Amino acid sequence: MAEVRVDRVTKRFGTFTALDSVTMDFPDGGFFALLGPSGSGKTTLLRAIAGFIFLDQGSIRIGRDSVETVPVEKREIGMMFQNYALFPNMTVGDNIGFGLRVRKVGAAEERRRVGEALELVQLSEFSNRKPHQLSGGQRQRVALARAIVTNPRVLLLDEPLSALDKALRVDMQTELKRIQREVGITTIFVTHDQEEALTLADKIGILRTGRMVQSGSPREVYKNPIDLFTAEFLGEANILQHDNLARSPGSKINVPNSAGDMSALAVRAENTTVSTLEPMMDGVSKMRGVLTRRVFAGAMGTCVVDVAGLEIKVIGRDAEIPDLETGVEVWVSWKNEDMFVVPDAAKRRS
Amino acid sequence: MSGSILQTLGKAWLFAILFFLYAPILVMALMSFNASPYYQLPFEFSLEWYRDLAGNTEIKEAAARSVFIAIATTLIATALGTAASIALFRYEFRAKRILQILLFPPIAIPWLITGTAMLIFFFGIGLGRGTPSVIIGHVALALPYVIVVVSARLATFDATLEEAARSLGAGAWTVTRRVTLPWIAPGIIAGALFAFAVSFDQFVVSYFLSEPGDSTLPVLIYTSIRKGFTPEINAISTIIILVSMIIMLIAARFSRFGGER
Numbered sequence: 001m002a003e004v005r006v007d008r009v010t011k012r013f014g015t016f017t018a019l020d021s022v023t024m025d026f027p028d029g030g031f032f033a034l035l036g037p038s039g040s041g042k043t044t045l046l047r048a049i050a051g052f053i054f055l056d057q058g059s060i061r062i063g064r065d066s067v068e069t070v071p072v073e074k075r076e077i078g079m080m081f082q083n084y085a086l087f088p089n090m091t092v093g094d095n096i097g098f099g100l101r102v103r104k105v106g107a108a109e110e111r112r113r114v115g116e117a118l119e120l121v122q123l124s125e126f127s128n129r130k131p132h133q134l135s136g137g138q139r140q141r142v143a144l145a146r147a148i149v150t151n152p153r154v155l156l157l158d159e160p161l162s163a164l165d166k167a168l169r170v171d172m173q174t175e176l177k178r179i180q181r182e183v184g185i186t187t188i189f190v191t192h193d194q195e196e197a198l199t200l201a202d203k204i205g206i207l208r209t210g211r212m213v214q215s216g217s218p219r220e221v222y223k224n225p226i227d228l229f230t231a232e233f234l235g236e237a238n239i240l241q242h243d244n245l246a247r248s249p250g251s252k253i254n255v256p257n258s259a260g261d262m263s264a265l266a267v268r269a270e271n272t273t274v275s276t277l278e279p280m281m282d283g284v285s286k287m288r289g290v291l292t293r294r295v296f297a298g299a300m301g302t303c304v305v306d307v308a309g310l311e312i313k314v315i316g317r318d319a320e321i322p323d324l325e326t327g328v329e330v331w332v333s334w335k336n337e338d339m340f341v342v343p344d345a346a347k348r349r350s
Numbered sequence: 351m352s353g354s355i356l357q358t359l360g361k362a363w364l365f366a367i368l369f370f371l372y373a374p375i376l377v378m379a380l381m382s383f384n385a386s387p388y389y390q391l392p393f394e395f396s397l398e399w400y401r402d403l404a405g406n407t408e409i410k411e412a413a414a415r416s417v418f419i420a421i422a423t424t425l426i427a428t429a430l431g432t433a434a435s436i437a438l439f440r441y442e443f444r445a446k447r448i449l450q451i452l453l454f455p456p457i458a459i460p461w462l463i464t465g466t467a468m469l470i471f472f473f474g475i476g477l478g479r480g481t482p483s484v485i486i487g488h489v490a491l492a493l494p495y496v497i498v499v500v501s502a503r504l505a506t507f508d509a510t511l512e513e514a515a516r517s518l519g520a521g522a523w524t525v526t527r528r529v530t531l532p533w534i535a536p537g538i539i540a541g542a543l544f545a546f547a548v549s550f551d552q553f554v555v556s557y558f559l560s561e562p563g564d565s566t567l568p569v570l571i572y573t574s575i576r577k578g579f580t581p582e583i584n585a586i587s588t589i590i591i592l593v594s595m596i597i598m599l600i601a602a603r604f605s606r607f608g609g610e611r
Contacts, residue, residue: 050517072516085514089532098528099518150518 002063002153003028004049004186009058011044018044020210021058026154026203031180032188033197036207037233042190043158045207049188050156051075062153078147078185079156082163084139086131092142093118093127099150117145120179137168144176148183155180157189161196173200194234198222206230224340228264231342236269238312239342250278251307253285254336263341269313271338274303274321279333286333287312291326305332375591382584399585409570409586416550416567419481423488423549428542430489431496436530438497439504440512453494464491465558472559483559484566488552492545499544503537536604543601547594 004026011019019041026032034042047053049060051072060067067075078099086095096117100110118124121141131139140160147155160176161169177200180187191197197204198218205215214226225231228239240253241264255265273279279286289307301318304311312332314321324330385396403409438450456464465487472483507530515525531538553568560569567590571583 052513052516072513073519073521076519077517079514079517081510081514083508083510085508085510087511087514087529098515098520102519102524146514146518156517 002186003061004154004188005059005061006045006049007059007061009045009048009060010056011048011053012056017210019048019055022207022210022212024205024212024215026186026188028186029184030186030202031177031200032186033201033204034188034190034207035192035194035197035204035233037192039209040207041210042192042207044210046156046158046188046190049154050077050079076150076153077156078150078152078154080140080143080147080158080160082159084131084143084163086139086142086146088131090130091127092123092129092131092134095131095142096146096149098146103150113149117149120148120182121145121175136164137172140164140172141175144179148179148185152185155185155187157187159190159192162191162193169196176200198234206233208233225266225342228266228342231266236313236315237266238269238272240265240267240310249288251287253287254283254339256336256339256341263343265339266342267334267339269302269315272312272314272332272334273316274305274314274324275331275333276322276324276328278331283336284333285336285339286331288329288331291324291328291330294321294324294326305330307332378584379588379591382581382588384581387581399581402580402582403585406582409567409582412565412567412570413586415481415564419485419488419556419566420546420549422485423492424542424546426485427489427492427496427545428538431493431541431545432500432534432538434493435497435500435504435534436526438501439507439509453497456491456494461491461552461554465555468555469558479559479561481560481564484556487555487559488549491552491555492548495544495548496541499541500534500537503534503540507533540601540604543597543604547597547601550597551590551594 006022006024006026009019009022010017022041022045034045036042044053048055049062051067051070055068062075062077087098090098093114097110097114100113105113114127115124118127121144123138123141123145126134126138126142131142134142140163144160157176161172164172173196189200201218203216204218204221206213206221208229214221214230221230222234225234225237231237232239253265267285274291278288287305287307289305289310289312291303292306292311293302293304295302296318299318301316301321303314303321305314306312314332322330380393382399383395383397385394385398438446468483468487468490469479472478472486477483477486511529511533512525515529520528551568552566553572556566557569557572560566565573567586571586574580574583
């Protein structure tokens with residue numbers, strides 16, 4: 001087990017800059033998520049830590065060692081691939097034992113540790129199966145067992161759950177977290193699923209076009225997004241630009257003092273409510289608009305309100321959203337304290 | 351109704367093709383068991399020509415030489431071809447596309463021309479004619495076939511398996527031996543059989559490169575026909591055809607030549 005430090009890492013492919021001076025710390029024993037849209041460089045960063053990519057600049061430390069020039073096979077990492085990459089010609093037991101055999105731990109020791117790993121992922125009876133005889137979730141657990149059986153210093157997961165269907169994915173998230181806690185291994189995983197990142201990670205790093213936009217605990221990043229991109233990428237945020245704040249007649253928005261010209265206001269979709277009557281309480285910001293969409297999704301409901309061309313999204317318990325026809329005039333409101341200021345990077349640049 | 355007529359015509363066409371392909375071979379095979387040396391009918395079964403063949407040391411020596419050359423060619427071409435295929439699969443380098451394209455012309459260039467060029471080349475470098483030259487020539491002919499067949503198999507190989515093996519601590523050689531080779535083994539076997547067939551059936555290049563007293567079986571057959579035809583040739587040809595066809599059928603099975611297994 002070890003901490004991982006990535007310091008000003010840069011990687012170019014031709015004229016394309018995949019990683020642009022990326023810095024992030026991964027303290028020992030934590031569970032970390034690298035989050036970003038496709039092409040953001042999150043997978044490139046993971047592969048750089050693994051050693052499949054050599055850096056143009058910067059340094060990567062695993063524990064106390066600089067590993068930039070250490071080949072993959074000597075880095076003592078465990079890696080789980082998106083497609084699991086189980087060896088098709090070997091049984092489950094041989095797949096898990098591969099790394100131990102390479103390390104020549106001896107047959108008895110190998111058998112013992114493979115047994116333990118199988119038990120950890122609850123697949124003890126499947127030792128003699130071939131990978132193609134397993135379900136997606138079972139394959140995933142074999143891949144995990146294979147990656148941790150050698151006691152690597154860090155566990156790297158490349159979109160580990162993306163190939164599973166939704167119900168199974170939630171199960172596996174819990175399972176993954178349990179195993180990570182039990183083993184206590186520093187774990188870094190790549191995902192484009194923000195919900196997964198928020199659920200699993202102790203700390204997340206958000207990447208965009210090769211840059212580390214923001215890193216911190218999920219709650220911190222969610223509550224204080226550093227710019228519009230992060231605000232919109234993590235959860236559903238309604239962005240209120242200065243110029244369209246007072247578009248609808250009767251609107252009342254309490255602009256916080258901290259908001260300057262170079263920033264936008266934002267409010268999370270789950271913090272807004274819709275009503276037919278104008279809300280009259282104190283400490284509430286409100287806008288008038290037209291209901292354009294009302295979506296029922298079981299316990300939760302969503303609706304979209306058009307406020308003079310600006311779309312405001314509202315998410316709430318379905319019972320609390322009035323059952324209205326689209327085209328009706330409604331009020332959207334939220335508590336002043338739920339509104340937050342977001343520095344607008346695009347504006348700052350211009 | 352017209353559909354079934356078309357089907358019948360299609361079948362007739364198929365049988366016509368098979369007939370033209372195999373009838374001469376069948377006639378030759380039958381005549382190798384016919385007692386008359388002049389293709390006279392009625393057919394009278396006899397193993398006389400096979401007996402003659404067994405006593406003909408010249409043919410037996412040529413056959414042994416052919417097998418030796420074919421085995422040597424197979425070993426060298428398969429090893430080189432497999433290594434080349436893996437390199438082409440694993441690495442990106444500047445001349446890769448050109449190298450891949452350059453693999454195909456040797457298959458298309460007439461052997462007569464390749465053979466002439468090789469003869470000039472081997473005399474130029476002082477190696478001259480002889481078994482070593484024949485083997486080198488055969489390897490050069492067989493190599494593209496091996497690379498094409500092994501590469502086709504490699505195209506179905508998931509490269510992340512190699513990455514997975516490396517992440518588990520396996521060095522380059524272990525990765526190749528434990529992960530890559532087991533997957534492409536059927537392709538290697540098919541490629542080896544192709545190499546064997548190319549070498550064993552090779553006439554033109556062997557004719558150019560072998561020394562007069564040192565011919566391979568196809569060269570010997572050609573020269574004996576010129577001296578005067580004997581039914582022994584039918585017998586040895588029948589044996590060669592059988593061996594070649596068996597090899598090709600096995601190769602087809604391993605390389606999925608005839609579609610999905």
